Each structure stands twice: as C-alpha cells, then as structure tokens.
Amino acid sequence: MASISSLGIGSNLDLSTLLTNLQTAESQPLVQLQQRQVSYTSKLSAYGQLQSALTTLQTAAKKLGDPVFFQSVKATAGTAEVLSASAGSTASAGTYSINVTQMAQSQSVVAVGQVSAKTAIGSGTITIDFGTVSGGTYDAVTGKYTGAAFTPDATRTAKNITIDPSNNTLEGIRDAVNAAKAGVTASIVNDGSGTPNRLVLTSTETGKASSMRIAVAGDAALSNLLTHDPAGTQNLQQTIQAQNAELTVNGIAVTSASNTVKESIQGVTLNLLKTGTSGLAVARDTAAVETAINDFVKAYNALQSTAGTLTAYDASKKTGAALMGDSTLRNIQVSLRQVLTSPQSGALKTLSEIGMGFQKDGTLAVDADKLKKALSENLEGVAGLFSSPTASTEGYGKQLSALVDKLTATGGALKVATDGMTASLKDLDEQYDEMQARVDAKMEIYRAQFTQLDLMVSRMNSTSSYLTQQFASMSNSSK
Incomplete structure (x- = not known):
C-alpha cells in the first residue's frame, strides 16, 4: 500500500501548515488554562510574601508582648x-x-630539670588531688611552704595516672597527664641550662582551693621528680600561687x-x-526597649510596603499586581490597623502617648524624643501598652501576635486563601492534562484524515497524468 513520507508531498497541498493551524485552534483552551495557572501561581506566591511579612511582624510583636522583656x-x-x-x-x-x-589565678608548679625529655625516668602511679593550703610560711624564692596544712577539696575526686614503660619519659608523663584530664595541664619548658627540660604542671581552675597535692607510688626516681605535698615533701617548686579574687x-x-x-x-x-x-x-535597659519598638515599626511598615507592591497597578502596561483588589489582603490590613488603634486599659492607652502614629500612607512613624521621654519617665506604662503580666489578651504586642496566629491558622483568612489557590492550581493541572489528551486525540484523527487525503489526491494526480499521456499517444497515432 502506498504511503506518504511527508504530509502534503503527494498532493502538493500545504497540509502541514493547515494541520498546524488546526492544532493552534484546538489548543486555545489549553492557552487559557495556562494563563489561569500563571495567575493563580502568582497569587499563591504573593500570599507567601504576605505571610512572610506577617511572620516578621509577629516576631517583633511577640518580643514586645513579653512582660519579662521590659524588666531587663x-x-x-x-x-x-x-x-x-x-x-x-x-x-x-x-x-x-x-x-x-x-x-584569681591558677597554681603552677615546676619539676627539676632533666637532661633529655626522652630518657626513661621511672614507673608508678601519680595521684593528683586539690585543696587549700593554710598556715605556715611561704618562701617566694624557693616556692616552698614551711609548717603549712593542706585541706582537700571535698567536692573534687583525686585522679590516678599510670606511668609505665610506654610513657615513663618526661614527654610521656606530660602526655599521660594531659590525656587523663585530671584538672591539670602539663608542658615542658627548656630553661637553657645543663638540665634544661622542666615539666610544668598548671591547674585548670583558679582559686585557693585548686592548689595541687601530688602523691607518687612507684619508682624512687619518679617519686623524687613529682611528689609534692604543701604540708610535707615538696619536690616541685611553686612558681605561681593559687589564689582567689x-x-x-x-x-x-x-x-x-x-x-x-x-x-x-x-x-x-x-x-x-x-x-x-x-x-x-x-x-x-530602656535602649533595648526603644530598639524593639523601632524594629516593630519597621516590620509593620515593611508589611505595608509589601502590600503596596502586591496590589500595585502598572499604568504603562495596563496590568495589576497579583493581589490588586484582593479582599483577603485588604481585610488583613484593616484588622491590623483596628488592633493598633484600639485603646488599652493600662496607664498609657494609645500609641500616640509614646510618640507613635499612623501616616497618610498607612505606615507608622515614631517621634524619637517623645518615645525616649516615655521610656525614661514611665517604663511600666510603656510595658503595659504592649504587654500585660496578668491578662493574656491585653497589650498591642500580645493582641497583634494573636491576630497573626488567627490569620495563618487552619480556617484563618490567609490560610483559607492560600489553600484555595493551591486547590485551584491542582484542579487546573487536572483540567490541563485532560484537555491535552483530547487535543492530542483529535490531532491524531486530523493527521490520519490528511494522510488519506494526500494519498487519494496523489493517486488521482497519477491517474490524470497517465490518461493525459494515453490521450496524447492516441492523438499522435491517428495523425
């Protein structure tokens, strides 16, 4: 059976263009659905911007709605x-x-110098505890006590540190002490002498009760190096005395x-x-309150600016913004203003008493001098204007925060509008898919019909050419 590789070739008719024009005409309902989708998506995005601005305002309102904030x-x-x-x-x-x-300062003690920090000294167990040194005399030159007493700190537990052949050098002892986290840091200082390597132990806590007592059970060399009892044997030299502020x-x-x-x-x-x-x-801290009030005004004005952008009309393009004429936004603005113009029951009743007021464009403005005066002379009154320690519904801060909760909660105006747009978009998506399927099916029918037309005309043209040739041949023969 003959076939057509490209529509219109067989008939020399512009069937491809005709089919494209038919598809454009059939797709007009899809274009309209797309336009509605764009409109609804813009509205949904606009509601998101509105909710973001409301959330910022609510954060500022909540701060002022907390009575504790004004007590700072x-x-x-x-x-x-x-x-x-x-x-x-x-x-x-x-x-x-x-x-x-x-x-206050931390105690620091230092051991006698060693020729090498890598030479084995001895093994044993080091026990470090802390306490207070009292009585006796102290020689700041030698760093030793005479006749002193040591009273352990009962709130702290002594720490045992094992020194064995794996860590019995000066470097090994340093690392073992640091790893034990016994309330002491260890380091090695080179003093430049013939036996320069000196182990330094420093308490991690300040105060008189953080003086160290170090007992050693084990090799004599390790004991001679580290045993330190302010009330007895002191083989370490105290270089910094533990003391209180x-x-x-x-x-x-x-x-x-x-x-x-x-x-x-x-x-x-x-x-x-x-x-x-x-x-x-x-x-x-009146400065913090002043800042919070100014932040609240900024947040309110930012909301008004967002609302203005979302409802603007572009005269040159003759188009309106996503929420132009939107009743949900208009009602929200009215509700917010009603809250902020309703008198409170405290000593101060209106925003104007602290220098705040509405402008012609719907924004709030603050008289800085009047606000400072109100804060310095009647901080409690300002606090009561925004928050009440006893009534959960008193104060502009509490009331406005509650209003935003109501608007954005299930059943609230903004929540209902947002959910409505989301549902409409989902419905449009389903309509679009169904419409696209119908258009595709109809175009397949048109394409099949045009293909048959192309084949039929092609055959007719072939027959016409054949007959013309035959008639011409017969005419030539008769002559």
Missing part, C-alpha cells in the same frame, strides 16, 4: 579596663563602687575562686580584668 536591666562598668558586667532579670537598679585588690563592693569584702564573680550583687555577673577601682551602674 543593663550593667555598665565605669572603668572598662578593670571589669565588665552583665545583668540578669533578678538584678535591681542601683549604683556600686567596686575595688578589685587581687585577681578579692574585691570590695560598696566597701563589703568579697572573695571568689574565679575572676567571674556571680551574685556578689544579685543578678549581676562581674568579669574581673585587672586590679583597680570602677563604678558600676545597673539600670533598666
């Missing part, structure tokens, strides 16, 4: 070289005079095992840096 205090040191400070929620406002007379707070003596002094002033942590005097001011 700030500690400021007068002399930053002497100390720094931080304050927690339990700190009370006040001023203090701090005099740091002694810094000592300071006065408003003339009251304070000691601390660490240079981080907690609760000497309730709720305040002092970080001692050097000896000296410094003032300390503990006050309500």
Whole structure:
C-alpha cells in the first residue's frame, strides 16, 4: 500500500501548515488554562510574601508582648579596663563602687630539670588531688611552704595516672597527664641550662582551693621528680600561687575562686580584668526597649510596603499586581490597623502617648524624643501598652501576635486563601492534562484524515497524468 513520507508531498497541498493551524485552534483552551495557572501561581506566591511579612511582624510583636522583656536591666562598668558586667532579670537598679585588690589565678608548679625529655625516668602511679593550703610560711624564692596544712577539696575526686614503660619519659608523663584530664595541664619548658627540660604542671581552675597535692607510688626516681605535698615533701617548686579574687563592693569584702564573680550583687555577673577601682551602674535597659519598638515599626511598615507592591497597578502596561483588589489582603490590613488603634486599659492607652502614629500612607512613624521621654519617665506604662503580666489578651504586642496566629491558622483568612489557590492550581493541572489528551486525540484523527487525503489526491494526480499521456499517444497515432 502506498504511503506518504511527508504530509502534503503527494498532493502538493500545504497540509502541514493547515494541520498546524488546526492544532493552534484546538489548543486555545489549553492557552487559557495556562494563563489561569500563571495567575493563580502568582497569587499563591504573593500570599507567601504576605505571610512572610506577617511572620516578621509577629516576631517583633511577640518580643514586645513579653512582660519579662521590659524588666531587663543593663550593667555598665565605669572603668572598662578593670571589669565588665552583665545583668540578669533578678538584678535591681542601683549604683556600686567596686575595688578589685587581687585577681584569681591558677597554681603552677615546676619539676627539676632533666637532661633529655626522652630518657626513661621511672614507673608508678601519680595521684593528683586539690585543696587549700593554710598556715605556715611561704618562701617566694624557693616556692616552698614551711609548717603549712593542706585541706582537700571535698567536692573534687583525686585522679590516678599510670606511668609505665610506654610513657615513663618526661614527654610521656606530660602526655599521660594531659590525656587523663585530671584538672591539670602539663608542658615542658627548656630553661637553657645543663638540665634544661622542666615539666610544668598548671591547674585548670583558679582559686585557693585548686592548689595541687601530688602523691607518687612507684619508682624512687619518679617519686623524687613529682611528689609534692604543701604540708610535707615538696619536690616541685611553686612558681605561681593559687589564689582567689578579692574585691570590695560598696566597701563589703568579697572573695571568689574565679575572676567571674556571680551574685556578689544579685543578678549581676562581674568579669574581673585587672586590679583597680570602677563604678558600676545597673539600670533598666530602656535602649533595648526603644530598639524593639523601632524594629516593630519597621516590620509593620515593611508589611505595608509589601502590600503596596502586591496590589500595585502598572499604568504603562495596563496590568495589576497579583493581589490588586484582593479582599483577603485588604481585610488583613484593616484588622491590623483596628488592633493598633484600639485603646488599652493600662496607664498609657494609645500609641500616640509614646510618640507613635499612623501616616497618610498607612505606615507608622515614631517621634524619637517623645518615645525616649516615655521610656525614661514611665517604663511600666510603656510595658503595659504592649504587654500585660496578668491578662493574656491585653497589650498591642500580645493582641497583634494573636491576630497573626488567627490569620495563618487552619480556617484563618490567609490560610483559607492560600489553600484555595493551591486547590485551584491542582484542579487546573487536572483540567490541563485532560484537555491535552483530547487535543492530542483529535490531532491524531486530523493527521490520519490528511494522510488519506494526500494519498487519494496523489493517486488521482497519477491517474490524470497517465490518461493525459494515453490521450496524447492516441492523438499522435491517428495523425
């Protein structure tokens, strides 16, 4: 059976173009569905941008809706070289005079020098515990105590370190001590003498109660190197004495095992840096509240800007943005404004009392001077304006945060709109697939019909050519 390799060749008709035009016409419903898909996808994306802006606003509102936030205090040191400070929620406002007379430090002891750090010394068990040295006298030149007592720290457990032929050199002992994590760091210092290698042991904690006592059970050489009892045999030389930090707070003596002094002033942590005097001011952190309020205004205005972009009309292109005329967005804007214009029940009732107000374009603006004055003169009133410690529904911060939860929760306006767009897109996808299948089926019918037409015309043309040739032949014969 004859066949056509390319549509239209047999008939010399432009059937391919005709078939393409038919496909374009049949596909018009698909184009319309695609246009609707683009529109719905744009709306879904726009709702996503709107939700993101609402989430940012809610974060700022939640911060202001927390009563504890307004109770935060700030500690400021007068002399930053002497100390720094931080304050927690339990700190009370006040001023203090701090005099740091002694810094806390870790004890450091050093062994006698060895010719080589790689020569075996001896094996045994090293036991390290910590405690407080008291009484007796101390010779700073020799680094030894005479007549002192050692009281172990009951809160810490002594640590045993095994020294055997695998680690009985000075380097091996150093590594074993460090690996044991016994509250001591070990290192080797070369002092440049004939026996230069000296093992140095330093407590990892500061304070008088972190003085070391080292007992050795084993070879005499190991014992002679490391045994150290402030109340007895002292084969190590103390080069840095363990000591507490000592300071006065408003003339009251304070000691601390660490240079981080907690609760000497309730709720305040002092970080001692050097000896000296410094003032300390503990006050309500109004600067943080001011920043939070300004951040809230920025978040609200950013939402308004996003809404403006999503509802804009381009006159030159005569097209509107994805949510132009959208009732969901318009209702959200109205709801937000209603919250922020409803008077509160506290000492301060409206935003205007702290210098906040709406502009003609719907954004919020802040009078910085009025806000600072309100924060300095009536911080409790400002706190009550945004949050109530007793009522869960009082305060702009709490109310606005609750509104955003309502809008984005199941059944909320934004959630319903978003789910509706998602469902519509899914439905359009199904319609598109079904329509495409129908168009493809119809085009197959057209293609088969055109192929038959092409074959039929081709045969007719062949017959016509044959008859013409025969008639011509007969005419020539008759002559």
